[in-house]
Amino acid sequence: MASWLPETLFEIVGQGPAPCKDYYQLLVTRSQVIFRWWKVSLRSEYRSSKPGETKESHEDFLENSHLQGAGEGEAGQTWGEVQSPWGRSVGPSTLVVSEAWKVNVIIISRSTCAVTEVQIALIFGGRILDYVLNLCEGRFDFLERLSDSLLLNIISYLDLEDLTNLSQTSRRFSKLCRSDQLWELIVRSACDNLTPDLRALAEEMGWRQMFFTNKLQLQRQIRKRRQRQESQGGSGL
Numbered sequence: 001m002a003s004w005l006p007e008t009l010f011e012i013v014g015q016g017p018a019p020c021k022d023y024y025q026l027l028v029t030r031s032q033v034i035f036r037w038w039k040v041s042l043r044s045e046y047r048s049s050k051p052g053e054t055k056e057s058h059e060d061f062l063e064n065s066h067l068q069g070a071g072e073g074e075a076g077q078t079w080g081e082v083q084s085p086w087g088r089s090v091g092p093s094t095l096v097v098s099e100a101w102k103v104n105v106i107i108i109s110r111s112t113c114a115v116t117e118v119q120i121a122l123i124f125g126g127r128i129l130d131y132v133l134n135l136c137e138g139r140f141d142f143l144e145r146l147s148d149s150l151l152l153n154i155i156s157y158l159d160l161e162d163l164t165n166l167s168q169t170s171r172r173f174s175k176l177c178r179s180d181q182l183w184e185l186i187v188r189s190a191c192d193n194l195t196p197d198l199r200a201l202a203e204e205m206g207w208r209q210m211f212f213t214n215k216l217q218l219q220r221q222i223r224k225r226r227q228r229q230e231s232q233g234g235s236g237l
Contacts, residue, residue: 005030005145009135014123024123028135033061035120058136144172151176156185183207197222 010028015021021041027034033056039049056064121129134140143151155176158166167177176182184207188194201221202210210218 005140009140010132012124012128016123026120026124026128026132028132032057033132033136062133062136144170148176152179152182152185155182156189178208180207183211187211197225201225 008027008029011025013023013025015023023038023040025034025036027036034053035055036051036053038051039046041049120132146154155163155166155173163177167174184202187202187207187210190211191198198210198218201218204225205213205221213221
């Protein structure tokens with residue numbers, strides 16, 4: 001199953017909490033967790049700031065409570081001098097607590113001097129962090145990684161209640177559950193005899209809308225459509 005996975009398992013970008021305007025990227029590959037940041041500021045002292053990046057294996061990420069934002073450091077803890085994402089040195093040195101953002105200036109890896117000043121959980125939220133932890137532990141959501149065409153065929157066998165519940169689980173499933181391709185499959189499986197008039201009407205009004213329209217209304221719609229076509233044909237003559 002793991003061979004089905006692409007090289008990039010997950011990617012998200014976001015902006016730091018106010019008043020920060022910096023941008024961050026969290027990227028999870030099949031072997032690494034990559035965290036990148038870009039300083040955004042009009043202040044002259046930050047003009048020479050370069051983008052930053054940290055990389056860790058899945059195993060190191062799971063063991064590293066600082067990167068996850070799960071650990072709370074104490075002010076005054078010494079780690080050695082490193083360069084922070086905002087272009088200034090965190091000198092030999094203290095673990096500083098920012099009262100403005102209530103986050104720790106934290107050092108990811110003492111051996112590599114990789115640092116981040118905003119915890120991943122604070123930028124992207126606890127749900128994203130939990131999802132990344134699951135990926136690093138090998139708990140993959142293979143259903144999410146199937147192609148749309150295959151998912152549509154699977155979803156078409158669900159009843160309406162399950163379909164509604166599934167549409168609320170993610171943006172992708174919400175889009176699939178409302179797609180005309182899915183409702184065409186559902187209508188075709190529910191109708192023993194799909195006439196050309198019904199197919200043409202479905203193309204006009206949408207397969208989902210047609211599914212929830214009663215037979216009497218559909219018959220009226222078909223009659224109106226035929227009358228409209230006849231009138232257009234007569235005016236053409």
